[in-house]
Amino acid sequence: MKKREFYIVSGLVMFLCMGTIYSWSVFQKPLVEALKLTYGKNISPTMASMPYTVFLFCYAFSMPVAGRFIKKVNPKALAIGGSLAISFAWILAGFADSIHFIIATYGIIGGIGVGIVYGIPMAVVTEWFPDKKGFAVGLTLLGFGLSPFITAPLANKLIQTFGVFPSFKILGVSFAVILSLLSLTLKFPDKKEDNKTISDNIMLELTPREMMKTTTFYTMWCCFVIGTFSGLMIIGLSSTYAQEIVNLNPAKAAMFTSFFAIFNGIGRPIFGALTDKLGTKKTITLSYLLIITAGVLSLLFKGNIFIFGLSFAIMWLNLGGWLAIVPASTVNLFGKSHYSANYGILFTAYGIGALSQGFVGGYIDEAFGSYFYIFYPVIAACVIGLIISNKFIGENK
Incomplete structure (x- = not known):
């Protein structure tokens, strides 16, 4: 294995651990059930999704802060600090006596920890692969997407064997060891090691302040909100939807969640490579059209297990895709020099998408008594995304 390929593998395993958030369902x-049985507390659907929602929100909004320090501070030290915050959050969640405690620990502390670590392997890989940035970043992020394929059945087994609270503690200790050790491997290339193949497609080198004065930035930000709103809502409700709408038992629902994780994982290198080849606008258009197709199929064939598998696989594929489209497009549209800070600011869209999907999904269940109707706002949002992306984003590759 060449030296620069090692950073993809290292980052991939780190994302595999951090991506356990996608097994929240x-x-x-x-x-x-445990909070009700042990402490007599009834939790509404909206509150039950809040740890997941708050985690994603805090993770997204801590990224731009951490992004400003990635090249100013030793990346190893920054990554270790974030890794310990992640493990601390999971361990503390194991002592929870209320949903609010889970939100404060798993949601806030865990989200901030992932926000600190998340951008570091990506920034390192981007520096080592300036010639294949989209594909290389997508391959690294494969771990984040594939995580539920491993962690969903693992978490289900741990919960069945030890209970939900001990499972939080076991995973927290495991993350402390794995993430801290892998953080020690992170390193930016020396100038003499830096790959000489610099992309000729980079036309601009914008600072965060300059980037935020462009129409392209706000269009990309809105498109990212729509992509993450759609994908995160479907991912967060996959197991619940499978049980309530398709009438699957918890074990089969967890199996489907693991199956979908494959698509979330492969969506990253696929859409990263597509962004390198087709450019930002065409790749975004393709993604939205796929999501709309999945939503329409789900509405037309309610409860059909084949359509459920196909539609949700498409949705998971596209969420993974958006987490490669945006980092690759950040370099394409705004340059490499301020990549970490620029991508961190764009990534706040992920937080808004996470926050909005939590409230919308919970409201739909409470208002209509079923998660079946979640596809209506997803389709409407993607139609808006198609219009603004084709009007305001150029053809840069």
Whole structure:
């Protein structure tokens, strides 16, 4: 293995650990039941999704702060600090006696920890692969997407064997060891090692302040909100939807969650490579059209297990895709020099998408008594995304 490929593998394993957030739907029902049984507390659907929602929100909004320090501070030290915050959050969640405590620990502390660590392997890989940035970043992020393929059945087994609260503690200790050790491997290339193949497509080198004065930035930000709103809502409700709408038992629902994780994972290198080849606008258009197709199929064939598998696989594929489209497009549209800070600011869109999907998904269940109707706002949002992306984003590759 060449030296620069090692950073992809290292980052991939780190994202595999951090991506356990996408297995939240496996934790949600047992957690609600445990809090009711042990402490007599009834949790509404909206509140039950709040740890997941707050985690994603805090993770997104801590990224731009951490992004400003990635090249100013030793990346190893910054990554270790974030890794310990992640493990601390999971361990503390194991001592929870209320949903609010889960939100404060797993949601806030865990989200900030992931926000600190998340950008570091990506920034390192981007520096080592200036010639194949989209594909290389997508390959590294494969771990984040594939995580539920491993962690969903693992978490389900731990919960069945030890209970939901001990499972939080076991995973927290495991993350402390794995993430801290892998953080020690992170390193930016020396100038003499830096790959000489610099992309000829980079036309601009904008600072964060300059970037935020462009129409392209606000269009990309809105498009990212729509992509993450759609994908995160579907991912967060996959297990619950499978049980309530498709009538699957928890074990089969967890199996489907693991299956979908494959698509979330492969969506990253696929859409990263597509962004390198087709450019930002065409790749965004393709993503939105796929999401709309999945939503329409789900509405037309309610409860059909084949359509459920196909539609949700498409949705997971596209969420993974957006987490490669945006980092690759950040370099394409705004340059490499301020990549970490610029991408951190764009990533706040992920937080808004996370926050909005939590409230919308919970409201739909409470208002209509079923998660079946979640596809209506998803389709409407993607139609808006198609219009603004084609009007305001150029053809840069």
